[in-house]
Amino acid sequence: MSVWDFLELSEELAKSDKRYLLSNQDVEGGRVKFRTQERLRLLQDLLNHHNGNGAGNLSVARIEAREIVTEEFSAKIGFDRKAWEASLVGIKGPNQKGIYQGQCPSCAARGGDTGHDHLAYTSDAIWCHAKCSFFDIIAGYYKEANR
Ligand SMILES: [Zn+2]
Numbered sequence: 367m368s369v370w371d372f373l374e375l376s377e378e379l380a381k382s383d384k385r386y387l388l389s390n391q392d393v394e395g396g397r398v399k400f401r402t403q404e405r406l407r408l409l410q411d412l413l414n415h416h417n418g419n420g421a422g423n424l425s426v427a428r429i430e431a432r433e434i435v436t437e438e439f440s441a442k443i444g445f446d447r448k449a450w451e452a453s454l455v456g457i458k459g460p461n462q463k464g465i466y467q468g469q470c471p472s473c474a475a476r477g478g479d480t481g482h483d484h485l486a487y488t489s490d491a492i493w494c495h496a497k498c499s500f501f502d503i504i505a506g507y508y509k510e511a512n513r
Pocket residue numbers: 470471472473474484485494495496497498
């Protein structure tokens with residue numbers, strides 16, 4: 367898209383999330399390019415935000431980190447986080463923001479996420495970029511009855 371379209375779409379998000387600053391974009395010949403999976407997700411988030419997906423002014427990082435997994439919550443649902451983490455595939459990280467990345471077990475169960483980059487988690491949040499539900503992501507590692 368043109369740089370001007372990008373600036374218009376990203377204006378609000380760029381205030382709270384520097385991934386949306388023009389200086390962090392892949393710009394060529396006056397156009398902003400989206401040439402990788404990660405960049406395409408950024409574009410999708412940008413469009414969702416612009417189309418009013420209930421996202422309001424929250425940064426995308428905060429929208430995605432919607433499952434906040436406190437120790438108290440883990441204990442309540444009997445989530446065995448240690449065993450869950452040990453079962454994960456292709457984990458990399460953490461990056462500067464403390465985010466680990468790897469294969470989403472829920473996507474993998476359907477034959478997806480062969481690139482090992484849908485799952486993201488921090489010490490207190492777990493989410494999937496393909497929007498799998500939290501309980502699908504941790505399936506088999508919590509007590510279903512306590513959900
Ligand atoms: Zn997933």
